[in-house]
Amino acid sequence: MDMRSGIIDVHVHLRGDGLPNKFWRAVDRYGVEKVMVSSLGRVWRYIPTVDEFREANADVARLIKEQSDRVIGYVYVNPCYEEEALDEVKKGFQVYGCKGLKLWVSCICTDPRVEPLVEWVTENNGFILLHSWQKAKGNLPGESTPADVATLAKRYPNTVFIMAHIGGDWERGIKAVRNCPNVLIDTCGSITSAGAIERAVKYLGVRRVVYGSDACGNDFGPNIGKIYGACLPEEDERKIFKENIEEVLAGRWLK
């Protein structure tokens, strides 16, 4: 396998309050040009407090400042704290320079408390990275399924959503968002089952597929390997690794 370069990783999390040296070694080793990071807290909690998500975002802000050429930030909140969450999203975009909102498992994404956040992000040319899984043994209480993502996406057709992990159980995830043209999927996570990338490209079109790793919880290698393993035309690989997300970042993806 040859070395491709120019990869933008759309799904990275801090470990503790930053990214360890080993992470940057891996970035160089795999030819990753930029990473899009969020922090789920110095200690990950499913339902973080206001102080915890504020601290997490301050850590991301510091990293953006230190590594502005390589780091793009997401602001992360718990939507259950409606007022504080909206204030933090505004701060994330306006003060910290974040480009997207990350939502995890504090509440299902169709919860009405998520709506003001979606509306503000949309008005401010941002996009939303949504964790999503449909687990064989059951989801967490606040964990959105791909069907939840589809419901939200249909409610907000002018918002760009990225459904993480191809929805976890990718065969169901891809089908759930097939008719939501404002939803991209990211390919990140520990699932490396063959066929997922080809199926996503077939049903969604290559333009709706972006590469992610879920580092520091996962390595870049297996995740980049999924894209190589799909044996797509080079032009499609470039779109998945970089060009599609560049369009999202530039606010051109839906236009």
Place this chain on the structure above:
Amino acid sequence: MSIDALTFIGPWPFRRLKIRSADELVKELDRLGLDKALVSNYQGVFYKDSLIAAEELMEEIHPYRERLIPVPSLNPSIYGWEADLVDIVNMGVPGIRLIPGYHGYTLEDKLLSNFLQLVKENNLFLQVLARIEDERQHHWLTHVGQVSLRSLQDLVYGNKDIPFIISGLRYLEIVTFLRELPEDSQTLADISWIKGQVLPIDELIDMGLGKRLVLGTGQSFHYGDSALLMVERLEDNTQKEDILKNNMERLFPGLF
């Protein structure tokens, strides 16, 4: 020389896989630049009759015996397995795969003691699969048991004269498993499931465990590139060679 310690052929009942035949697997090995592979079939996971599955495996890989090394699976919880094992040994296989999670027994089951004795007498190696598919993705019709780390450790520690390849362990499991392994154990672990960490192989090598690791891709169920890329991008060529072939050749001299 490079060896993939974990490959499969055949149909997976719940999803159409790109690689199903021996011919397709060999083409994929070529694309990945791999020379040889240990292989079994999914029929051996799902058939009640392990012998039929083994016969189908041997027939399918016959034209590629130089590259595909058969390691059929056997279910020792099904009556008559002793005769099946004799027939399978007569096919000229070097080892057997155990897939307890799919075959309805645990590694603590007493039924294994006779089986292990016959494995030793026939100079076979055992490849034990802790998992094939991520538990979160199992099909609603499957009931797959969990293979506990403790039971794997007890199996390996209690049978030092059997060479083992352990497959399907996640990163933290492999750390615990290999760190506690007695030095004289003839055991290797494949890297097909160690994704949950940045640069996980570097970490394992730094812990002094590099001589215990072998490439296993888990194809056709998994993308072969995923595991292989982690090895190919290692900075030290000796470490790379160890995982791609040296560790296997050391444990199984003459097999490759």
